[in-house]
Amino acid sequence: MNKTQLYRALLKGHPADERIFFRPILMHFAARFNNTTYGKFASDYKTLVESNIRAMEFFDTDMVSLISDPYRETSAFGARIQYVDEGVPRCLDKIVNSFDDVKNLPDPDVYKCERTLDRIKGAEYYQKLLKGSVPVSGWIEGPLAEACDLAGVDEMLIRLMTDPDLSNTLMDKCMVTAKKFAKAQIDAGCDLIGIGDAICSQIDRDTYDLYIRDRHKELISYIHECGAQVKLHICGNITHLLESLSEVNTDIIDLDWQVDIDLARTILGNNVVIGGNINPVLIQDKTAEEVYNMSEELVNRYWNQKYLLAGGCEITVLTPHDNLLAMRRASILKKNE
Numbered sequence: 334m335n336k337t338q339l340y341r342a343l344l345k346g347h348p349a350d351e352r353i354f355f356r357p358i359l360m361h362f363a364a365r366f367n368n369t370t371y372g373k374f375a376s377d378y379k380t381l382v383e384s385n386i387r388a389m390e391f392f393d394t395d396m397v398s399l400i401s402d403p404y405r406e407t408s409a410f411g412a413r414i415q416y417v418d419e420g421v422p423r424c425l426d427k428i429v430n431s432f433d434d435v436k437n438l439p440d441p442d443v444y445k446c447e448r449t450l451d452r453i454k455g456a457e458y459y460q461k462l463l464k465g466s467v468p469v470s471g472w473i474e475g476p477l478a479e480a481c482d483l484a485g486v487d488e489m490l491i492r493l494m495t496d497p498d499l500s501n502t503l504m505d506k507c508m509v510t511a512k513k514f515a516k517a518q519i520d521a522g523c524d525l526i527g528i529g530d531a532i533c534s535q536i537d538r539d540t541y542d543l544y545i546r547d548r549h550k551e552l553i554s555y556i557h558e559c560g561a562q563v564k565l566h567i568c569g570n571i572t573h574l575l576e577s578l579s580e581v582n583t584d585i586i587d588l589d590w591q592v593d594i595d596l597a598r599t600i601l602g603n604n605v606v607i608g609g610n611i612n613p614v615l616i617q618d619k620t621a622e623e624v625y626n627m628s629e630e631l632v633n634r635y636w637n638q639k640y641l642l643a644g645g646c647e648i649t650v651l652t653p654h655d656n657l658l659a660m661r662r663a664s665i666l667k668k669n670e
Contacts, residue, residue: 336395340468340524343606344562344584346639353632353664354641356396356608357657358566358587361419361650363388371650372416375401378455386462392657395641397463398470399455399518400527406474406510407482408448409441419650429484432496435503438483443514452514456521468525470564471518475530476548479507486532493540500544508548512555519561525585526556527564534569534589541574549581557582564608568646575600589645590615594631598638606639611660613644613652621655628663636666 334342343354359366364374367384374381378399385397402422408414413425429435443449452471459469474482480503481489492500515526528549533541553563562584570591571578578586579601586605588597590612597607611627619627628642642664648657 336467355664357643358647362648370418372418378451382458396468400472405448409446427485432499453517453521456523460522469523470525471523472527473511475528476504476507478530519559525562529566531568533567546577608641608643610645617649617652621659624656625659625663628660
């Protein structure tokens with residue numbers, strides 16, 4: 334079966350005949366592998382797409398993605414972005430400092446703003462080159478992550494405690510743009526939309542339930558209505574949020590290395606695909622044999638469940654190629670054992 338067929342089997346919970354779905358998050362690593370810079374990867378859709386396809390072909394990964402950095406929507410709202418050759422793009426402005434700033438935020442046209450349009454073009458370019466044979470993942474920022482991008486992390490977390498009117502109004506505006514951006518990527522050919530809301534690991538469950546849970550559920554439901562699936566990505570330890578996350582109806586959830594997969598499966602149930610969860614630092618620093626053994630242990634435990642093999646978060650730029658190849662080798666199911 335081709336990679337798109339393998340992806341559909343994963344979603345249905347049908348164990349693959351030959352291998353576990355292998356989908357590490359590749360950004361700076363893919364750029365370096367393609368002999369280009371992170372700055373070019375984040376600023377030019379052709380560089381991003383070609384870098385991911387080259388890495389996909391060499392490491393035999395099972396999906397390609399449009400993820401690059403947190404500031405696509407932020408730029409569309411009016412913030413200035415600085416590209417860094419060998420680092421994540423930087424946001425130069427905190428454009429929300431008051432309730433008036435929230436009220437005056439523009440309603441971005443994602444087809445006219447440079448950085449959102451670049452990602453949409455990336456989805457189209459993937460489909461031109463791959464012709465549907467490989468699943469394509471788009472990407473949007475979750476409501477709290479985008480609010481933090483606009484207002485600042487410390488400032489936004491304080492606002493959650495002190496200014497619910499500003500917090501709710503700002504995240505509602507972020508939701509409008511997130512929906513439009515998700516739909517545009519789906520219309521351009523994405524099979525899956527990743528929602529990045531890493532900051533949620535830093536808030537308690539009551540705050541998540543008050544502000545975020547229903548927004549995640551609404552956003553995921555909207556993406557489903559548009560015809561795509563959803564992967565929810567919250568870096569860090571989300572053990573305290575698992576009960577609430579069981580209600581949002583995501584198709585795939587990434588688990589970072591701090592989260593116990595068995596506990597997560599018990600709480601989240603059997604319908605969600607669980608991805609992860611090897612510590613990316615270990616994937617970088619351990620030997621290829623050790624990475625193979627860690628990966629094989631996960632594959633042997635979860636091969637007959639809705640599971641995909643990945644690091645807990647992004648594969649680091651310094652990860653040896655042999656270590657990523659070791660993960661792929663471990664994902665091949667051993668028959669007659």
